[in-house]
Amino acid sequence: MTMGEERAFTGGMLAKSIFNFVCNYFLLLAIALFMVFLKQGGDYADYLAKNLPVLFFTAGCLFLLLWIIYLYYFFEKKFFLAEMKNIWLIFLILDVCILLAFFMGNYVDVYARPVALLALLALFLIGYRDAIFLNIVFAVTMFILDVFVEYDVYVATGVTNGMFPSFMLTFIAGTFAVFIGKSAKTRNQILGTGAIIALPTLAIIFLLKISDYANFADMDTLLSLLFGFGGSLFSAVFLLAFLPIFENMFSVLTVFRLRELTAPESKLLKRLISEARGTFNHSMTVAQLAESCASALGENVELARAAAYYHDVGKLRQPDFFTENQTDHNLHDELTPELSADIIRSHTKDGYHLITAYHLPKFFAEVATEHHGTLPIKYFYAKALRMSDGEINVENYSYQGPKPKSKIAAIIMIADACEAATRSLTDRSVENVERAVHAIIQERMDLNQFSECQITMNDLTVIKQTLISALTGLYHHRIKYPDLRFSRSGVEDKGGKVND
Numbered sequence: 253m254t255m256g257e258e259r260a261f262t263g264g265m266l267a268k269s270i271f272n273f274v275c276n277y278f279l280l281l282a283i284a285l286f287m288v289f290l291k292q293g294g295d296y297a298d299y300l301a302k303n304l305p306v307l308f309f310t311a312g313c314l315f316l317l318l319w320i321i322y323l324y325y326f327f328e329k330k331f332f333l334a335e336m337k338n339i340w341l342i343f344l345i346l347d348v349c350i351l352l353a354f355f356m357g358n359y360v361d362v363y364a365r366p367v368a369l370l371a372l373l374a375l376f377l378i379g380y381r382d383a384i385f386l387n388i389v390f391a392v393t394m395f396i397l398d399v400f401v402e403y404d405v406y407v408a409t410g411v412t413n414g415m416f417p418s419f420m421l422t423f424i425a426g427t428f429a430v431f432i433g434k435s436a437k438t439r440n441q442i443l444g445t446g447a448i449i450a451l452p453t454l455a456i457i458f459l460l461k462i463s464d465y466a467n468f469a470d471m472d473t474l475l476s477l478l479f480g481f482g483g484s485l486f487s488a489v490f491l492l493a494f495l496p497i498f499e500n501m502f503s504v505l506t507v508f509r510l511r512e513l514t515a516p517e518s519k520l521l522k523r524l525i526s527e528a529r530g531t532f533n534h535s536m537t538v539a540q541l542a543e544s545c546a547s548a549l550g551e552n553v554e555l556a557r558a559a560a561y562y563h564d565v566g567k568l569r570q571p572d573f574f575t576e577n578q579t580d581h582n583l584h585d586e587l588t589p590e591l592s593a594d595i596i597r598s599h600t601k602d603g604y605h606l607i608t609a610y611h612l613p614k615f616f617a618e619v620a621t622e623h624h625g626t627l628p629i630k631y632f633y634a635k636a637l638r639m640s641d642g643e644i645n646v647e648n649y650s651y652q653g654p655k656p657k658s659k660i661a662a663i664i665m666i667a668d669a670c671e672a673a674t675r676s677l678t679d680r681s682v683e684n685v686e687r688a689v690h691a692i693i694q695e696r697m698d699l700n701q702f703s704e705c706q707i708t709m710n711d712l713t714v715i716k717q718t719l720i721s722a723l724t725g726l727y728h729h730r731i732k733y734p735d736l737r738f739s740r741s742g743v744e745d746k747g748g749k750v751n752d
């Protein structure tokens with residue numbers, strides 16, 4: 253269960269979502285009429301007048317299909333409908349794919365249609381299950397529209413005239429594309445997906461052509477197979493062309509966008525590398541740890557990794573005040589503990605502002621403010637206690653929150669502290685790492701840091717085990733070797749020395 257599911261789905265949300273569906277229904281009808289207009293040319297009005305019942309049939313079927321989409325989301329993930337941009341995203345994908353299929357089918361060849369495009373766009377922009385479901389609706393929609401746009405041809409030749417094949421291809425190739433494309437993370441893998449989708453596509457075309465064995469061995473079959481191969485590649489190429497547009501329009505964080513944001517060329521990371529090298533190295537390690545934890549919990553691995561890269565960018569304002577960037581001189585020695593705590597504390601808010609100013613995803617900014625929750629800055633609180641004889645208000649030495657609101661923010665909070673704690677251990681034996689990780693999680697639980705996110709005890713146990721095994725692997729066992737000194741007078745054994 254996520255945080256969202258605890259909210260109520262209000263009447264306002266219901267009315268708004270239905271209104272947006274109705275708007276999109278009329279938009280889809282307009283697209284259908286536009287396609288008739290292009291196909292029938294000057295006879296457009298005649299065609300519609302002659303086939304008025306078919307128009308009603310089509311309008312009715314499309315209406316039912318859209319309500320199936322509505323009901324799917326209503327029963328499967330209601331809060332998806334609460335965001336209007338989600339509804340428009342579904343329909344924009346649908347509209348674009350219908351129009352592209354129409355143009356390619358009409359002006360190139362029916363087999364050149366990018367039939368798997370909708371499935372792939374939905375997979376990367378919405379989700380895996382959504383993609384399978386939306387592709388089924390798309391296949392049926394395409395079939396109905398094909399019949400509607402050329403009803404006279406349909407009556408004369410039946411469903412064999414490209415309409416049935418395109419329905420079959422959309423359903424089979426699209427579903428296949430979702431399974432294959434799921435693990436694609438680079439542009440080349442996307443193109444590879446396109447090539448693999450060609451397999452079922454060519455098989456279907458081959459089967460359809462066999463059924464017409466009188467004309468099977470002619471050039472037409474070869475051309476259809478070539479167009480079928482082209483269509484599969486077009487699905488991948490159009491996906492690469494449209495993804496960035498949709499990502500920006502709807503601020504969707506696809507795996508590709510997240511990968512771009514974690515590349516060293518990313519502006520803010522470049523600054524981190526040159527101005528706060530220590531923080532950058534620390535963030536990389538935290539990202540590695542967060543990635544392992546997210547994977548163990550079935551959370552979005554790429555999102556966890558990317559958010560961890562940016563969790564400490566707020567330190568860019570005064571990098572030298574943070575230990576990982578200091579060499580031998582500690583600037584805090586000249587400051588009061590209160591001022592020091594103030595500088596340390598501000599890196600969460602500074603991170604938020606910096607991430608927002610660089611137009612980076614809001615989620616990164618949230619993780620930056622939440623990753624220390626409302627924890628005390630122990631070092632300077634202890635220093636203040638030592639320096640005063642009266643009471644010290646711990647709140648003056650604590651982060652201002654908010655506490656982590658997502659599982660990923662909680663993972664980063666724990667991974668961050670564990671990385672820092674393990675780095676400062678002189679003996680990184682399994683027992684010591686285990687003790688440190690356990691203490692960090694326990695302290696955060698005692699200080700109620702997970703009260704605003706849906707993390708379970710079981711999740712925390714998984715995180716603990718993952719971090720222990722990752723951290724002991726990361727800072728591998730240091731092997732002791734004899735420290736022998738060779739000199740003119742002979743060899744002297746200075747005892748064991750730790751090998752870095």
Ligand SMILES: [Fe+2]
Pocket residue numbers: 563564599623624668
């Ligand atoms: Fe931090």
Ligand SMILES: [Fe+2]
Pocket residue numbers: 534538563564668
């Ligand atoms: Fe950190």
